[in-house]
Amino acid sequence: MNATDLERRRQAACPPGVAVQTDRFVQHAQNAEIWDVDGRRLIDFAGGIAVLATGHRHPRVIEAVKQQLDHFHHTCFQVTPYESYVTLCERLNALTPGAFEKRTALFTTGAEAVENAVKVARAATGRSAMIAFSGAFHGRTMMGMALTGKVNPYKAGFGSMPGDVWHVPFPAEALRVTEDDSIKALEQLFKTDVDPRRVAGIIIELVQGEGGFYVAPQDLLTRLRRICDEHGILLIIDEVQTGFARTGQMFALEHYPVEADLMTMAKSLAGGFPLSALTGRATLMNAASPGGLGGTYAGSPVAVAAALAVLDVIKDERLIERANALGQTMVDRLNSLQESIASIREVRALGAMVAVEFSDPATGLPAPEIAKRIQQCALEKGLLLLTCGVNGNVIRFLFPLTTPDAVFEEGLALLEEAVRECGQTDRPR
Incomplete structure (x- = not known):
């Protein structure tokens, strides 16, 4: 069954109070990647809202669960x-x-x-x-x-x-x-x-x-x-x-x-x-x-x-050290973006808890519409992001700490594309 049919069923069966962010119904996942029922791939920088430090289906976690089920x-x-x-x-x-x-x-x-x-x-x-x-x-x-x-x-x-x-x-x-x-x-x-x-x-x-x-x-x-x-x-x-x-x-x-x-x-x-x-x-x-x-x-x-x-x-797997390394890499890329994207107000992080905040350069006011636009643009490119903040103008990153270097770099490239295409105040989508 495709995502369109599943979304129709969801709306008929589930209350709107249980809101969903995307129409991508997951079919399977591994480490930092998700594939939906239509075969589309997503790089996961959301991690189930900070749940997947060890990634989707880590083999040692899955094996431990299987052994417990045998008892x-x-x-x-x-x-x-x-x-x-x-x-x-x-x-x-x-x-x-x-x-x-x-x-x-x-x-x-x-x-x-x-x-x-x-x-x-x-x-x-x-x-x-x-x-x-x-x-x-x-x-x-x-x-x-x-x-x-x-x-x-x-x-x-x-x-x-x-x-x-x-x-x-x-x-x-x-x-x-x-x-x-x-x-x-x-x-x-x-x-x-x-x-x-x-x-x-x-x-x-x-x-x-x-x-x-x-x-x-x-x-x-x-x-x-x-x-x-x-x-x-x-x-x-x-x-x-x-x-x-x-x-x-x-x-x-x-x-x-x-x-x-x-x-x-x-x-x-x-x-x-x-x-x-x-x-x-x-x-x-x-x-x-x-x-x-x-x-x-x-x-x-x-x-x-x-x-x-x-x-x-x-x-x-030394994930504490890995968190610091991945977090610093992301901060460096975002700081570089900030030099040319006026809507980026601040980049902040503690280890791998990284966020970028957007505001209107003309007024200094929070710009939740920019954060939302970038989130949607990234999704279309195959990158899953989360927003947050009292004003909804922050994108937060909660990628698995086990994300392979190549996948992480691919995700950063997609993020940069999305910010450059959709993060400008004079380029609404």
Whole structure:
């Protein structure tokens, strides 16, 4: 069946709330390449939204899953536990930053990890309030939406959000918000809206995913840590998108001179199989009563097998070093493009988390129409891209870290063509 027929069926069977970006129905994929049902090839610079650090169908991940299926595929860990769950928790306790005793619980999605981080923070502190940042994305569940700092499309039409959630602006030069602005807003929040003694946690992405790939300044984290310690607030780091070698470290937090109390993980953890994790200080993680954490599918043995293989691949194939190399190559190409493309406002990156922001050269205002035009132009050429940002004017790159050099170079060439053809303000398509 071709894509046209499948799109007709999709519209008849699926609600529009589950939006799709393209009409390319995938037929098969391998590493950094996708082929659709019509035989068209795509180079994947989206990675399933940061899920595929180890690429599509990495042979070691597939083999680990096959071996697990030969034993069992589900029991529910809370009913009959299994060794692999414990092994993965041990490895995450050892891998995550922080020189203290830790505990890890496994879940299914990033939003679920965030929800449970809030539960643990409240149980451990006896407090209820949470603080997040503008532009943040923490999931589509009710608490995830409440923490998320972007209304459209995530909160629109869903009514009131859970209470006792507060936001302060995230610092970004492109948004004209400084680190001092963020800290002053937090201090003002404590004076006018919420007693800091009622705040359980502050949650932050060190590189905002949906928000536009803005990188948190190092000193911001130092100041947040100081404020949290002063008021007994927990510092929660959301590594759902940044984790597992993406930023040129195993975790983005390793770029910063602070320790987190709790850390959420998902996406590339299991190479495309649904799995998330919450790791934190043992004294905090132990606060929830027995039965308070978990889930029927939480820590699926199939996904856990994939995750253990992913961790081995990251180490054995030196994907941390690979992330830095690929990220630098992309930054160099984008910086070169910026010299001749006036609509490119800024290129920014942390390791392989790379983004390019577009604005109207005449007005300086965000230009989401340019980003969208480039995305569509690239798709027509065979390159899959994602946009992001509060204003929708950022293209983000989340290619597999296993992308072969030749395929990566081909993708960069297609990107350059798309930007040159469709990134000019005087050349609408």
